[in-house]
Amino acid sequence: MKKLLITIDGPAGAGKTTVSRSLAARLGYKYVDTGALYRAIAFEAISRNIPQDDSNALEKIFPKLDIKLKTEANGSPKILNGHKDITEFVRSPEVSMAASKISAMPAVREFLLDLQKNLGNEKEAVFEGRDMGTVVFPNADLKFFLDADIEARAMRRFGDLGGTHPLDEIREDIRTRDENDRNRAIAPLKQADDAVVVDSTNMSISEVVEFMAAEAVKMM
Ligand code: DC
Numbered sequence: 001m002k003k004l005l006i007t008i009d010g011p012a013g014a015g016k017t018t019v020s021r022s023l024a025a026r027l028g029y030k031y032v033d034t035g036a037l038y039r040a041i042a043f044e045a046i047s048r049n050i051p052q053d054d055s056n057a058l059e060k061i062f063p064k065l066d067i068k069l070k071t072e073a074n075g076s077p078k079i080l081n082g083h084k085d086i087t088e089f090v091r092s093p094e095v096s097m098a099a100s101k102i103s104a105m106p107a108v109r110e111f112l113l114d115l116q117k118n119l120g121n122e123k124e125a126v127f128e129g130r131d132m133g134t135v136v137f138p139n140a141d142l143k144f145f146l147d148a149d150i151e152a153r154a155m156r157r158f159g160d161l162g163g164t165h166p167l168d169e170i171r172e173d174i175r176t177r178d179e180n181d182r183n184r185a186i187a188p189l190k191q192a193d194d195a196v197v198v199d200s201t202n203m204s205i206s207e208v209v210e211f212m213a214a215e216a217v218k219m220m
Contacts, residue, residue: 001220003123007132010146012177013153015200020128022209032119034129036079037112039090040067042098052098055105062111100177104184130181133192142219145191148201
């Protein structure tokens, strides 16, 4: 059977994380959440009081970072910096916004590029992000671009956050992050020419996963 490297790109809240995790579990593949890498850097910047527009100051902490993505026995992903488990901190709206900001910095993208490429060496993996199919793995075996309209995405994020944040704020955050992610000069969010576009607005997570798994099986 052919070992595949599968990429799933798309905007915030389109369901990438749930879909990527389920697809990876279904195929027995590794799941790599590249957004978590940007979030880890953003979290460290906030923790160390580094201004989010100070690329030089941020670069200085790179040698001190030891970011690792792990999967627990029950399948839930963990993100560590050294021995410090930062999983529960990196998903807050504050870190989300900071991650979007710092991800526009060339130094940050360059720092994470090799790390991501190395993680993909063995194939049999599902990589989730914004530039997986365009920049990090242009030769991926199967590329998806997962999209949904803004209202559906805001509602999903609202649910993910357990109703702890107002829907209006979440919608505005998503709009701002979309703007940042699509318009940055380096590796902006956009679909690869050879990506299969999936609009999940009116699809359930399991319908999306079924569709993607069927596409993957065709290629094996
Ligand atoms: O997928 P996410 O919401 O966890 O990503 C957080 C931020 O990181 C997102 O706003 C943009 C950035 N990101 C990126 O620029 N490139 C990636 N491959 C993944 C995430």
